[in-house]
Amino acid sequence: MSVVTDVEQSIRNLRREVAVLHAELPRYGLVVWTAGNVSARVPGHELLVIKPSGVSYDDLTPENMVVCDLEGRVVEGDHAPSSDTEAQAYVYRHLPEVGGVVHTHSPYAVAWAARGEPIPCVTTMCADEFGGEIPVGPFAIIGDDSIGRGIVETLRGSRSPAVLMQNHGVFTVGPTAKSAVKAAVMCEDVARSVHLSRQLGQPIPIEQSSVDALYDRYQNVYGQR
Amino acid sequence: MSVVTDVEQSIRNLRREVAVLHAELPRYGLVVWTAGNVSARVPGHELLVIKPSGVSYDDLTPENMVVCDLEGRVVEGDHAPSSDTEAQAYVYRHLPEVGGVVHTHSPYAVAWAARGEPIPCVTTMCADEFGGEIPVGPFAIIGDDSIGRGIVETLRGSRSPAVLMQNHGVFTVGPTAKSAVKAAVMCEDVARSVHLSRQLGQPIPIEQSSVDALYDRYQNVYGQR
Amino acid sequence: MSVVTDVEQSIRNLRREVAVLHAELPRYGLVVWTAGNVSARVPGHELLVIKPSGVSYDDLTPENMVVCDLEGRVVEGDHAPSSDTEAQAYVYRHLPEVGGVVHTHSPYAVAWAARGEPIPCVTTMCADEFGGEIPVGPFAIIGDDSIGRGIVETLRGSRSPAVLMQNHGVFTVGPTAKSAVKAAVMCEDVARSVHLSRQLGQPIPIEQSSVDALYDRYQNVYGQR
Amino acid sequence: MSVVTDVEQSIRNLRREVAVLHAELPRYGLVVWTAGNVSARVPGHELLVIKPSGVSYDDLTPENMVVCDLEGRVVEGDHAPSSDTEAQAYVYRHLPEVGGVVHTHSPYAVAWAARGEPIPCVTTMCADEFGGEIPVGPFAIIGDDSIGRGIVETLRGSRSPAVLMQNHGVFTVGPTAKSAVKAAVMCEDVARSVHLSRQLGQPIPIEQSSVDALYDRYQNVYGQR
Numbered sequence: 001m002s003v004v005t006d007v008e009q010s011i012r013n014l015r016r017e018v019a020v021l022h023a024e025l026p027r028y029g030l031v032v033w034t035a036g037n038v039s040a041r042v043p044g045h046e047l048l049v050i051k052p053s054g055v056s057y058d059d060l061t062p063e064n065m066v067v068c069d070l071e072g073r074v075v076e077g078d079h080a081p082s083s084d085t086e087a088q089a090y091v092y093r094h095l096p097e098v099g100g101v102v103h104t105h106s107p108y109a110v111a112w113a114a115r116g117e118p119i120p121c122v123t124t125m126c127a128d129e130f131g132g133e134i135p136v137g138p139f140a141i142i143g144d145d146s147i148g149r150g151i152v153e154t155l156r157g158s159r160s161p162a163v164l165m166q167n168h169g170v171f172t173v174g175p176t177a178k179s180a181v182k183a184a185v186m187c188e189d190v191a192r193s194v195h196l197s198r199q200l201g202q203p204i205p206i207e208q209s210s211v212d213a214l215y216d217r218y219q220n221v222y223g224q225r
Numbered sequence: 226m227s228v229v230t231d232v233e234q235s236i237r238n239l240r241r242e243v244a245v246l247h248a249e250l251p252r253y254g255l256v257v258w259t260a261g262n263v264s265a266r267v268p269g270h271e272l273l274v275i276k277p278s279g280v281s282y283d284d285l286t287p288e289n290m291v292v293c294d295l296e297g298r299v300v301e302g303d304h305a306p307s308s309d310t311e312a313q314a315y316v317y318r319h320l321p322e323v324g325g326v327v328h329t330h331s332p333y334a335v336a337w338a339a340r341g342e343p344i345p346c347v348t349t350m351c352a353d354e355f356g357g358e359i360p361v362g363p364f365a366i367i368g369d370d371s372i373g374r375g376i377v378e379t380l381r382g383s384r385s386p387a388v389l390m391q392n393h394g395v396f397t398v399g400p401t402a403k404s405a406v407k408a409a410v411m412c413e414d415v416a417r418s419v420h421l422s423r424q425l426g427q428p429i430p431i432e433q434s435s436v437d438a439l440y441d442r443y444q445n446v447y448g449q450r
Numbered sequence: 451m452s453v454v455t456d457v458e459q460s461i462r463n464l465r466r467e468v469a470v471l472h473a474e475l476p477r478y479g480l481v482v483w484t485a486g487n488v489s490a491r492v493p494g495h496e497l498l499v500i501k502p503s504g505v506s507y508d509d510l511t512p513e514n515m516v517v518c519d520l521e522g523r524v525v526e527g528d529h530a531p532s533s534d535t536e537a538q539a540y541v542y543r544h545l546p547e548v549g550g551v552v553h554t555h556s557p558y559a560v561a562w563a564a565r566g567e568p569i570p571c572v573t574t575m576c577a578d579e580f581g582g583e584i585p586v587g588p589f590a591i592i593g594d595d596s597i598g599r600g601i602v603e604t605l606r607g608s609r610s611p612a613v614l615m616q617n618h619g620v621f622t623v624g625p626t627a628k629s630a631v632k633a634a635v636m637c638e639d640v641a642r643s644v645h646l647s648r649q650l651g652q653p654i655p656i657e658q659s660s661v662d663a664l665y666d667r668y669q670n671v672y673g674q675r
Numbered sequence: 676m677s678v679v680t681d682v683e684q685s686i687r688n689l690r691r692e693v694a695v696l697h698a699e700l701p702r703y704g705l706v707v708w709t710a711g712n713v714s715a716r717v718p719g720h721e722l723l724v725i726k727p728s729g730v731s732y733d734d735l736t737p738e739n740m741v742v743c744d745l746e747g748r749v750v751e752g753d754h755a756p757s758s759d760t761e762a763q764a765y766v767y768r769h770l771p772e773v774g775g776v777v778h779t780h781s782p783y784a785v786a787w788a789a790r791g792e793p794i795p796c797v798t799t800m801c802a803d804e805f806g807g808e809i810p811v812g813p814f815a816i817i818g819d820d821s822i823g824r825g826i827v828e829t830l831r832g833s834r835s836p837a838v839l840m841q842n843h844g845v846f847t848v849g850p851t852a853k854s855a856v857k858a859a860v861m862c863e864d865v866a867r868s869v870h871l872s873r874q875l876g877q878p879i880p881i882e883q884s885s886v887d888a889l890y891d892r893y894q895n896v897y898g899q900r
């Protein structure tokens with residue numbers, strides 16, 4: 001089999017995977033209407049697969065996913081790609097370990113983002129998944145590299161796979177698209193629990209050594225091998 | 226084909242579209258029981274298609290939608306139209322660019338409306354869709370033109386397709402019924418995020434120039450052409 | 451046909467109606483597990499139809515509904531009736547215009563009830579459905595007539611079809627079981643909106659004359675004739 | 676029939692029951708992704724049946740449940756068991772009356788847990804199910820017996836079948852897995868109602884004699900005999 005055929009097969013699989021993963025976003029209350037998306041890197045190639053812009057989650061199929069290069073230009077597909085494609089392409093270009101990116105405006109996370117306030121690590125779930133606080137990236141608007149740069153710079157200074165972009169929303173990353181979706185789900189859950197806790201007082205901090213122990217175990221022992 | 230036949234076809238299509246769009250209201254938590262409705266203008270005619278009054282969303286069909294003239298009088302249909310028909314007819318009479326109107330009592334939006342407080346524009350989603358704060362219209366009760374007038378006067382002074390009527394609920398408009406439904410969904414999402422953010426502090430304002438840039442891009446670039 | 455046959459038919463219809471109406475309680479988030487119930491009076495007879503105690507909403511059928519007399523004693527059925535049967539029987543004995551009763555522990559309503567605080571009438575929806583504030587009844591525990599008496603005395607002093615029993619939950623009444631379910635749905639919606647509004651300030655009061663006008667119109671004009 | 680055959684049948688039944696009960700956790704909003712689990716003791720044997728680690732609720736079947744001994748070692752099954760297995764095994768070893776254990780990170784309960792604050796008994800539902808306040812256990816992390824010990828010591832000092840583990844989440848117990856699931860559902864409902872009530876003031880306390888009367892009746896009279 002030729003290399004071209006392998007890429008084609010890889011893209012075909014990722015079209016299906018990315019289309020299906022979008023269903024998790026409304027299921028967990030992370031998005032309304034069309035305001036959120038999932039993408040995946042095509043491994044070993046300068047390509048990504050992403051949601052078409054402004055298309056309802058009900059109408060997503062493997063066929064209407066869009067394949068772009070890592071500058072965000074359409075390579076394959078009949079639709080315009082998500083307006084977040086350039087930001088996500090920037091992430092893939094600068095973080096080679098990232099295989100999937102998710103963007104949402106999930107409500108509790110946006111509440112923290114609108115205040116420009118990181119979510120403190122006061123639950124074991126947050127220590128498990130994020131290894132510390134969930135950080136805030138800069139205010140940046142679409143039109144140049146500033147969103148992508150803000151995501152990359154913030155994530156590089158943190159163990160967290162999630163960043164709250166100020167006044168905007170959440171971007172999460174992972175080795176696969178599915179792991180980035182998981183991080184987006186966990187980010188909203190943590191944002192909500194800590195929000196609720198803070199409404200009636202101050203959550204008890206968790207010592208750094210416990211955060212480290214929890215993070216280490218969860219990354220290395222949890223789940224099926 | 227005669228003009229009459231074209232109108233008939235147009236009404237038939239809108240009956241179906243308006244009936245189906247109502248399913249988005251409970252889906253996004255914008256309504257309970259029968260407390261909300263969608264209408265559409267019949268393009269080129271002094272007619273609108275609207276929900277029957279007090280009928281459950283489960284029981285809506287193209288057939289039980291009601292066709293009214295722009296004074297709110299029933300032209301076609303076996304049911305009494307929504308009690309909001311007069312207000313919506315007023316909107317169609319005075320805002321010729323409007324093709325669809327939605328009314329809800331979505332809970333976070335009502336929370337702002339009951340305080341008579343506009344929703345400040347502190348998220349990029351709000352800038353994208355509403356181009357600034359979501360404004361508040363006057364307190365007005367059913368029985369004369371005061372609700373319709375309040376909606377029209379408030380929307381004329383704003384880029385927002387949504388108005389919070391004081392102590393009452395939300396009215397949204399758009400070039401189509403679907404776009405008005407989208408605005409109602411986004412209005413509640415913004416109302417919720419900003420509510421949550423304000424509960425634990427003050428959201429960071431977004432500069433007017435950034436609001437303008439976001440609004441301009443979203444109105445002109447987002448989605449499929 | 452004999453009188454007995456008519457009663458039998460009436461009971462058969464109400465078994466079905468009451469069983470089906472229970473689905474509205476979890477649908478609108480008014481109950482968890484088995485904590486809430488619907489009952490209906492058998493018109494013209496000293497009988498009521500009610501949910502069996504502790505049975506999951508998924509498992510309700512016309513056949514497992516329980517028929518009791520208005521002292522709460524089982525007349526027909528293989529199951530123990532809801533533990534709220536005595537309170538509801540008391541309501542039917544003392545309020546002859548009531549044809550249906552609903553009991554829930556819906557969360558926002560319970561939040562008001564636990565503080566013993568009536569819900570102020572600051573939305574048009576509250577004026578429409580409840581004609582004023584939603585009142586609070588006394589603290590009362592199961593074992594004698596005190597819950598039933600508390601409901602009846604509180605409702606007699608109010609236009610509201612809903613009462614918040616202190617530290618407990620909601621009881622609603624109506625001419626039919628369906629109208630009592632509607633009141634329970636609206637009660638939670640109003641409880642939530644006003645709760646949210648109060649979290650960030652003070653809702654604007656609605657003048658009594660407007661409350662009266664809204665209530666009058668909604669009771670007499672809304673819906674299908 | 677041999678003793679071995681009886682155990683096999685018992686395990687087969689519990690595999691099905693435990694797999695099916697997991698559906699209640701997402702249904703009632705107690706978990707996201709894979710963050711929660713149910714287990715059951717195999718009656719009369721030093722064995723338990725529990726969820727596999729990190730497997731989606733959609734993918735649970737009787738076959739992929741894991742059977743462990745009461746030290747948490749896998750006895751039967753192709754998957755690694757829940758990472759909470761050791762804590763739950765500790766509970767079964769030390770509380771012989773317990774037949775089922777549930778663990779969740781339900782959001783309102785976690786909000787109380789993160790502040791290390793017990794939930795006061797200010798609703799009749801809390802008195803019914805928990806017989807008083809819902810207590811808080813110590814901060815403890817995975818790796819030794821400290822979570823299991825914290826659960827057991829806290830539950831021994833209380834009538835409550837639920838404990839909030841500080842900064843972590845909820846563990847509930849019951850004579851069966853289903854009763855532990857019920858306690859987890861009720862715990863989140865009470866955590867939410869009391870949270871909401873406290874946001875706008877102070878709930879009215881319930882006298883101890885009334886708490887005792889409610890608890891006694893609910894444990895002995897409610898439901899079907």
